[in-house]
Amino acid sequence: MKILIKGGRVIDPSQQIDREADLLIEDGRVASLLEDPHGDDFRSDGAEVIDATGLIVAPGFIDLHVHLREPGEEYKETIASGAAAAVAGGFTSICAMPNTKPVNDNASVTRFIIDKAREARLARVYPVGAITRESKGEELAEMAEMKDAGAVAVSDDGRPVMDSQVMRHAMEYARDHGLVVVDHCQDLHLAAGGVMNEGRYSTLLGLKGMSRAAEDSHVARDIMLAELTGARIHIAHISTVGSVEMVRRAKKQGTAVTCEVTPHHLALTDAAVVGFDTNTKMSPPLRSEEDRTALMEGVRDGTIDAIATDHAPHHLDEKMLEYDLAPSGVVGLETALGLTLTVLRHSGNVSLSRIIEMLTIGAARAFSLPGGTLAVGSPADIALIDPGREWTVEPQRFKSKSRNTPFAGWKLRGQVVETLVDGRRMIRDE
Amino acid sequence: MPFNRKDLLGIRELSVEEINTILDTAESFKEVSARAIKKVPALRGKTVINLFFEASTRTRTSFEIAAKRLSADAVNISASGSSVSKGESLVDTAQNLQAMAPDAIVIRHPSPGVPHQLARMVSASIINGGDGAHEHPTQALLDAFTIREHKGRIAGLQVAIVGDIMHSRVARSNAHLLTRLGAHVRIGGPRTLIPIGYDKLIENSEGSLTVCDHIDEAIAGSDVVMMLRIQRERMTDAFFPSLKEYSVQYGLTLRRLELAAGDCIVMHPGPINRGIEISSEVVDSARSLILDQVTNGVAVRMAILFLLIGTEGQ
Numbered sequence: 001m002k003i004l005i006k007g008g009r010v011i012d013p014s015q016q017i018d019r020e021a022d023l024l025i026e027d028g029r030v031a032s033l034l035e036d037p038h039g040d041d042f043r044s045d046g047a048e049v050i051d052a053t054g055l056i057v058a059p060g061f062i063d064l065h066v067h068l069r070e071p072g073e074e075y076k077e078t079i080a081s082g083a084a085a086a087v088a089g090g091f092t093s094i095c096a097m098p099n100t101k102p103v104n105d106n107a108s109v110t111r112f113i114i115d116k117a118r119e120a121r122l123a124r125v126y127p128v129g130a131i132t133r134e135s136k137g138e139e140l141a142e143m144a145e146m147k148d149a150g151a152v153a154v155s156d157d158g159r160p161v162m163d164s165q166v167m168r169h170a171m172e173y174a175r176d177h178g179l180v181v182v183d184h185c186q187d188l189h190l191a192a193g194g195v196m197n198e199g200r201y202s203t204l205l206g207l208k209g210m211s212r213a214a215e216d217s218h219v220a221r222d223i224m225l226a227e228l229t230g231a232r233i234h235i236a237h238i239s240t241v242g243s244v245e246m247v248r249r250a251k252k253q254g255t256a257v258t259c260e261v262t263p264h265h266l267a268l269t270d271a272a273v274v275g276f277d278t279n280t281k282m283s284p285p286l287r288s289e290e291d292r293t294a295l296m297e298g299v300r301d302g303t304i305d306a307i308a309t310d311h312a313p314h315h316l317d318e319k320m321l322e323y324d325l326a327p328s329g330v331v332g333l334e335t336a337l338g339l340t341l342t343v344l345r346h347s348g349n350v351s352l353s354r355i356i357e358m359l360t361i362g363a364a365r366a367f368s369l370p371g372g373t374l375a376v377g378s379p380a381d382i383a384l385i386d387p388g389r390e391w392t393v394e395p396q397r398f399k400s401k402s403r404n405t406p407f408a409g410w411k412l413r414g415q416v417v418e419t420l421v422d423g424r425r426m427i428r429d430e
Numbered sequence: 431m432p433f434n435r436k437d438l439l440g441i442r443e444l445s446v447e448e449i450n451t452i453l454d455t456a457e458s459f460k461e462v463s464a465r466a467i468k469k470v471p472a473l474r475g476k477t478v479i480n481l482f483f484e485a486s487t488r489t490r491t492s493f494e495i496a497a498k499r500l501s502a503d504a505v506n507i508s509a510s511g512s513s514v515s516k517g518e519s520l521v522d523t524a525q526n527l528q529a530m531a532p533d534a535i536v537i538r539h540p541s542p543g544v545p546h547q548l549a550r551m552v553s554a555s556i557i558n559g560g561d562g563a564h565e566h567p568t569q570a571l572l573d574a575f576t577i578r579e580h581k582g583r584i585a586g587l588q589v590a591i592v593g594d595i596m597h598s599r600v601a602r603s604n605a606h607l608l609t610r611l612g613a614h615v616r617i618g619g620p621r622t623l624i625p626i627g628y629d630k631l632i633e634n635s636e637g638s639l640t641v642c643d644h645i646d647e648a649i650a651g652s653d654v655v656m657m658l659r660i661q662r663e664r665m666t667d668a669f670f671p672s673l674k675e676y677s678v679q680y681g682l683t684l685r686r687l688e689l690a691a692g693d694c695i696v697m698h699p700g701p702i703n704r705g706i707e708i709s710s711e712v713v714d715s716a717r718s719l720i721l722d723q724v725t726n727g728v729a730v731r732m733a734i735l736f737l738l739i740g741t742e743g744q
Contacts, residue, residue, distance in 0.1 A: 198625075200627040200630045200631070202625070203625040203626065203627050203628055203631055204602075204631055205542055205543065205564055206542040206562050206565070206602060207564075209625070209626070275543075276542070276543030276546050276547055320519055320520065320521050321519065321520060322539070322541035322544055323543045323547075324542065324562070325541060
């Protein structure tokens with residue numbers, strides 16, 4: 001079984017490749033990069049041909065941060081619908097946060113997620129286990145068993161571990177078992193009751209703000225604990241000037257810290273909350289323009305390792321509430337590429353290969369995941385991108401079960417037209 | 431001057447011309463309340479629903495009287511608690527009300543932005559009767575009306591707003607309105623109750639907005655001192671140590687009032703806490719316009735209803 005992706009521009013930052021070439025897939029793996037795109041290489045004889053003229057051929061994207069809601073809240077999303085949204089957005093691997101009901105704090109939940117993902121046969125789903133039992137921040141969860149069952153990292157996402165001693169022990173223990181500790185950095189006392197960024201707009205709108213200090217102080221603590229324990233940490237959805245600066249400094253000092261940014265924090269600021277659209281409510285909240293600028297700089301200088309969507313589906317009924325009562329979060333898998341290309345490439349002048357790096361090998365390295373590369377012999381997880389195609393975000397067309405996006409009606413430039421997982425064609429351009 | 435809005439959601443969106451139209455219209459309605467028969471047929475056949483999700487006596491009654499003096503039918507709905515605790519969502523409340531074809535809905539709600547959300551869902555005119563700590567436009571308009579009545583102008587006046595600025599929709603709406611009309615507003619109160627960036631709140635303004643380090647600085651030389659209610663529960667949230675300390679440090683006494691201009695007027699949106707944010711002597715002094723504010727509230731709300739749903743106003 002051979003597939004030839006013909007005539008595309010292959011961008012694979014893991015091998016510093018950016019050139020026109022044909023990509024040959026054999027038995028679900030990358031077989032070779034044919035350097036003579038106009039010749040007829042015998043190796044591609046009998047292959048199914050995908051015409052990639054004008055397209056970018058990239059490794060399939062890896063999203064370090066999604067909420068799949070199953071088990072427990074299948075009305076928002078299931079593992080299958082989330083994985084379908086993933087491949088629609090070019091993501092061939094997604095990391096499922098543990099805040100399901102029940103919490104993924106033991107191997108049986110981890111195995112359940114993996115089984116469901118296997119049944120769906122869409123994107124690869126890597127479970128992230130909880131740091132503490134029920135993510136209550138008190139006792140450690142059975143990290144080693146979860147790892148054996150397939151968990152790739154640990155996190156109490158959304159319910160950050162406030163007790164620094166518990167966090168210290170979590171890091172030490174996770175280090176023993178080769179797990180990255182992922183933290184949603186927020187001092188819950190300092191941010192208590194907050195529903196948006198604290199600043200001019202929260203003052204204007206009379207909504208309770210979450211100060212940047214609530215994120216910064218927690219990032220500072222985690223970096224210090226990482227230095228103390230030698231653990232590998234990953235700062236989830238970084239959103240402030242201060243966090244970017246601290247991660248930058250820690251990396252210079254050789255601390256094992258990585259971080260991710262969401263497309264929505266790159267595309268929007270808290271000015272978007274004016275009008276009280278609950279689809280602008282997320283945690284961490286949309287920040288100020290100053291923060292957005294710092295995130296762009298972090299993207300440019302390599303401080304930020306990965307783009308992660310923090311895909312957080314919520315039912316329409318739940319979002320149709322008062323702003324301060326509506327749940328936090330937005331879906332992101334199906335708009336990530338369009339937004340990042342529009343904001344980073346077309347407006348921010350960031351190179352294509354840097355953007356693809358953050359979506360692929362940058363993410364893979366942060367959690368030591370396989371994939372994110374088109375190296376010969378790797379599984380053929382591939383995204384085909386039309387970088388110039390303009391399209392309008394229509395939430396009713398999402399594969400995700402949920403529609404909670406602040407980008408409805410946005411005109412974006414750049415779209416995924418085909419995704420392959422293990423050489424299987426997942427979506428086709430219609 | 432025409433007034434072409436479906437809703438009155440906040441002061442921030444209003445132009446100077448629109449504000450003046452409301453104030454001028456209110457002036458012509460004030461006389462109605464002084465008549466023996468306090469009624470004009472301007473809104474006959476119109477229905478106004480007062481939908482209050484928070485306890486209120488003054489504002490709700492004021493709107494009800496305003497509607498009735500214009501011959502509209504006024505209906506009061508008190509819904510305690512939020513839509514979540516009541517089990518009905520905002521959209522369903524909106525659709526049910528819409529089904530009864532009201533012309534205007536006055537809404538008060540503890541969550542900022544609910545009037546704006548509602549305005550997108552129904553065709554009736556929405557009047558914001560106070561949304562959380564966001565805006566309370568009719569209060570600011572009646573305050574401006576009262577100031578104008580007593581001072582003859584707003585431009586150039588020094589106005590101190592003192593107290594719990596953070597949780598006050600009255601302070602926000604007044605900051606927008608008074609500065610837009612050219613007043614210089616000074617903010618005073620405990621730092622714990624003044625949100626970050628408050629001095630950057632205003633836009634398109636002739637006047638200015640300053641946050642003072644001490645309330646005496648805010649009051650010194652003021653033509654108007656507006657005191658805000660302090661709520662008991664702020665104490666347990668560690669905003670200040672005790673009501674006793676608050677009243678000494680941040681309360682308005684006759685002595686402190688001596689810092690203000692000789693003809694300074696004192697205002698308070700009510701309900702007042704005598705002896706806490708304002709001393710009884712100040713409340714009962716000739717400088718206090720607290721009851722004038724209440725009287726003017728009816729006229730201002732008549733003007734707003736008329737401009738939004740009156741046939742001539744459209």
